[in-house]
Amino acid sequence: MKKFSVVIAGGGSTFTPGIVMMMLDNRDRFPMRELVLYDNDEKRQAVLGEALDILIKEQAPELKFSYTTDPEVAFTDRDFCMAHIRAGQYDMREKDEKIPLRHGVIGQETCGPGGIAYGMRSITGMLEIIDYMEKYSPDCWMLNYSNPAAIVAEACRVLRPNAKVLNICDMPVGTLRRMSQIINKQPQDLEVRYFGLNHFGWWTSVKDKEGHEYLDEIKDYVAENGYLTQVEVDTQHMDPSWQETHKKAKDLLAVNPRYLPNTYLKYYLYPDYEVAHSNPDFTRANEVMEGREKQVFTAAREIIEKGTAKNSNFHIDSHASFIVDLARAIAFNTHERMLMIVENNGAIANFPDDAMVEVPCIVGSDGVEPLAQGKIPNFEQALMYQQVTVEKLVVEAYIEGSYQKLWQALTLSKTIPSAKVAKDVLDDLIEANKEYWPELS
Numbered sequence: 001m002k003k004f005s006v007v008i009a010g011g012g013s014t015f016t017p018g019i020v021m022m023m024l025d026n027r028d029r030f031p032m033r034e035l036v037l038y039d040n041d042e043k044r045q046a047v048l049g050e051a052l053d054i055l056i057k058e059q060a061p062e063l064k065f066s067y068t069t070d071p072e073v074a075f076t077d078r079d080f081c082m083a084h085i086r087a088g089q090y091d092m093r094e095k096d097e098k099i100p101l102r103h104g105v106i107g108q109e110t111c112g113p114g115g116i117a118y119g120m121r122s123i124t125g126m127l128e129i130i131d132y133m134e135k136y137s138p139d140c141w142m143l144n145y146s147n148p149a150a151i152v153a154e155a156c157r158v159l160r161p162n163a164k165v166l167n168i169c170d171m172p173v174g175t176l177r178r179m180s181q182i183i184n185k186q187p188q189d190l191e192v193r194y195f196g197l198n199h200f201g202w203w204t205s206v207k208d209k210e211g212h213e214y215l216d217e218i219k220d221y222v223a224e225n226g227y228l229t230q231v232e233v234d235t236q237h238m239d240p241s242w243q244e245t246h247k248k249a250k251d252l253l254a255v256n257p258r259y260l261p262n263t264y265l266k267y268y269l270y271p272d273y274e275v276a277h278s279n280p281d282f283t284r285a286n287e288v289m290e291g292r293e294k295q296v297f298t299a300a301r302e303i304i305e306k307g308t309a310k311n312s313n314f315h316i317d318s319h320a321s322f323i324v325d326l327a328r329a330i331a332f333n334t335h336e337r338m339l340m341i342v343e344n345n346g347a348i349a350n351f352p353d354d355a356m357v358e359v360p361c362i363v364g365s366d367g368v369e370p371l372a373q374g375k376i377p378n379f380e381q382a383l384m385y386q387q388v389t390v391e392k393l394v395v396e397a398y399i400e401g402s403y404q405k406l407w408q409a410l411t412l413s414k415t416i417p418s419a420k421v422a423k424d425v426l427d428d429l430i431e432a433n434k435e436y437w438p439e440l441s
């Protein structure tokens with residue numbers, strides 16, 4: 001079997017160790033000849049790079065491993081780029097979440113004003129790594145899950161329409177794990193129909209391989225418990241704030257009992273509740289900085305100090321094995337069926353062709369083939385149209401340097417009550433992002 005050369009863009013990511021360990025665990029399905037980490041923060045990446053060098057020498061000595069901040073070294077002779085960059089890192093995530101809360105509106109990583117601010121930063125970083133990839137390895141595929149995936153995907157559509165970039169999200173993967181727990185099945189035994197935007201969608205069918213439909217059974221459970229399950233299947237989300245999010249799915253179902261909701265819809269349908277239950281001085285960014293980020297980097301420093309990864313606190317991110325499934329689909333034309341963020345082009349019959357939608361797709365060596373999801377009802381269609389227009393206005397504002405369009409994007413968001421609040425939030429975000437955003441006028 002061919003051995004592949006992979007670069008992980010955002011090597012300093014808190015997810016890097018778990019994903020690298022998952023890839024080592026999947027070498028039989030996806031053999032690698034070389035793995036390189038790439039980051040634009042040398043100090044941050046070096047901590048994980050040095051620790052992973054020790055681990056790989058112990059667990060996969062045949063694998064050529066390195067880490068670099070040199071784009072030419074990172075992107076030359078690569079088959080795949082797995083991208084999980086965070087423009088502005090956690091310091092800026094904290095500002096994305098706290099600045100809007102100061103104005104009494106949703107502060108969140110990828111949704112509402114926080115997601116818009118993050119999107120305005122991420123486009124620059126994404127274009128940078130896409131251009132490096134195309135310059136140094138023109139045949140390379142980028143499997144991107146840098147956020148905010150909806151705005152990043154729209155920016156790719158407009159600014160790099162021919163780039164070999166696949167935009168994915170693991171929220172549906174995680175929620176399907178929860179659903180499979182609810183009906184005592186394995187996720188791989190289930191096939192779903194789904195439509196929406198990234199972090200803004202609904203399941204319309206959950207069937208097993210025999211064709212049995214479980215949608216109503218799962219809805220009955222979610223109506224009482226949300227997506228909270230007796231056995232915790234999603235270790236990334238044990239923190240109370242995420243447990244609350246999974247529980248809130250019951251209120252999302254209450255307002256739209258037709259389909260099973262993506263948990264992120266709570267920020268759009270219950271913004272007042274979310275603001276009232278947020279701590280403006282300690283948001284999810286703080287939870288992660290004191291949790292996952294501290295845990296991963298402490299584990300890395302312990303490995304470096306001991307000189308061995310034996311009995312380390314690096315944990316495999318087996319949930320992320322869908323990333324290997326995706327790479328295999330491209331490499332071996334496996335026609336894997338996965339939710340992807342793609343240009344609509346009729347997949348949702350009554351929604352704009354040029355919208356970036358999240359739907360089930362068949363993935364093969366030529367890329368992604370969306371599966372038709374038919375027409376969607378008015379309620380979901382109207383919500384999605386409002387949100388996709390916000391996302392499009394953000395990308396236009398980035399390209400044109402338009403203050404007006406970014407103000408319109410914030411004003412149009414279902415998370416913001418008025419143009420006045422939108423302008424006040426925008427002016428604060430501009431100040432906080434002056435190192436990252438394009439000049440607006």
Ligand SMILES: NC(=O)c1ccc[n+]([C@@H]2O[C@H](COP(=O)([O-])OP(=O)(O)OC[C@H]3O[C@@H](n4cnc5c(N)ncnc54)[C@H](O)[C@@H]3O)[C@@H](O)[C@H]2O)c1
Pocket residue numbers: 009010011012013014015016038039040041044045084085086087088089090124125126128129144145146147148149168169170171
């Ligand atoms: N799509 C999904 O479902 C999903 C799931 C989990 C995480 N994510 C995303 O993955 C990313 C990483 O998450 P994290 O919490 O580990 O972040 P992190 O801050 O720990 O790591 C991100 C890394 O990217 C680096 N970086 C930023 N801009 C860069 C650039 N232009 N070039 C190279 N490197 C750059 C940073 O220096 C940092 O080391 C985030 O965007 C996060 O939202 C997405």
Ligand SMILES: O=P(O)(O)OC[C@H]1O[C@H](O[C@H]2[C@H](O)[C@@H](O)[C@@H](O)O[C@@H]2CO)[C@H](O)[C@@H](O)[C@@H]1O
Pocket residue numbers: 109110147169170171172173174175234236237284288319
């Ligand atoms: O608050 P965080 O940083 O812990 O998580 C934010 C991300 O949450 C989702 O990804 C989850 C996924 O849903 C879960 O099943 C598990 O795999 O962990 C992932 C990372 O926490 C969401 O899809 C991402 O876009 C968010 O960035």
Ligand SMILES: [Mn+2]
Pocket residue numbers: 149168169170171199
């Ligand atoms: Mn996501």
